Amino acid sequence: MDNASRLAVYSAQCVNVRALEVARTQIRRAINDALRTGNLVAVDVHTKALALVFCAWVEANFSKTIHTPKGFSLIEIAQIKESIRAGSVVDGWEKCIELAFLKSAATKSNFTQNAKQRLRKCVASFVADPSLIRNKVAHGQWVEALNRDNTKINADLTESIRSLDAIKVELWFSCQKILCEIVELLVESPNKAFMSSYWGMIEKVEQLPIDRATWTISSKRTRLKAKRAPGGN
Numbered sequence: 001m002d003n004a005s006r007l008a009v010y011s012a013q014c015v016n017v018r019a020l021e022v023a024r025t026q027i028r029r030a031i032n033d034a035l036r037t038g039n040l041v042a043v044d045v046h047t048k049a050l051a052l053v054f055c056a057w058v059e060a061n062f063s064k065t066i067h068t069p070k071g072f073s074l075i076e077i078a079q080i081k082e083s084i085r086a087g088s089v090v091d092g093w094e095k096c097i098e099l100a101f102l103k104s105a106a107t108k109s110n111f112t113q114n115a116k117q118r119l120r121k122c123v124a125s126f127v128a129d130p131s132l133i134r135n136k137v138a139h140g141q142w143v144e145a146l147n148r149d150n151t152k153i154n155a156d157l158t159e160s161i162r163s164l165d166a167i168k169v170e171l172w173f174s175c176q177k178i179l180c181e182i183v184e185l186l187v188e189s190p191n192k193a194f195m196s197s198y199w200g201m202i203e204k205v206e207q208l209p210i211d212r213a214t215w216t217i218s219s220k221r222t223r224l225k226a227k228r229a230p231g232g233n
């Protein structure tokens with residue numbers, strides 16, 4: 001890959017990200033319509049589709065981030081891609097964070113270590129965990145999840161699939177968007193924009209799950225039906 005190819009990939013992934021955001025909006029509208037009418041089968045189908053779109057959006061966003069101009073060198077991009085090939089997209093994220101911090105001139109080692117740990121925790125929550133569910137759904141395990149060798153039921157992932165709803169997937173989108181923005185700042189401006197914005201952004205992404213802990217699909221359905229009723233706003 002040369003710089004021209006890197007720019008072409010970056011531009012292509014920008015287009016893909018925008019297209020996936022349109023898909024997200026359309027599926028979210030379909031879920032809302034199904035909730036209003038009480039079509040729970042349609043809600044479930046569209047929720048699974050939203051989870052698949054989320055994982056595609058994450059991968060496109062990540063690719064856009066590592067190919068961003070004035071970011072990683074071509075050698076570093078190759079190293080990140082090799083981490084993905086040898087392991088998973090999570091390994092690619094961790095390699096991305098590791099290489100990005102090498103560009104930082106932060107003198108406080110405790111800041112760097114703390115920042116790495118918190119970012120890795122976010123990757124585990126909003127990249128690793130959703131990807132496990134996505135892989136099962138993508139392989140046809142829409143209700144019952146199997147183990148890696150497809151020899152028995154995976155009880156934990158089965159429960160995760162059955163409890164999946166639009167509220168949870170939308171939380172993934174919100175948190176992942178902030179995580180991507182943090183990593184982009186780290187890649188593009190490790191000693192200026194990242195240092196000035198990191199604390200507020202990481203606290204926001206960590207607080208969102210707490211703030212939305214009481215949100216449920218049942219309360220969402222109630223709100224949507226109230227808006228549709230005569231006199232609703």
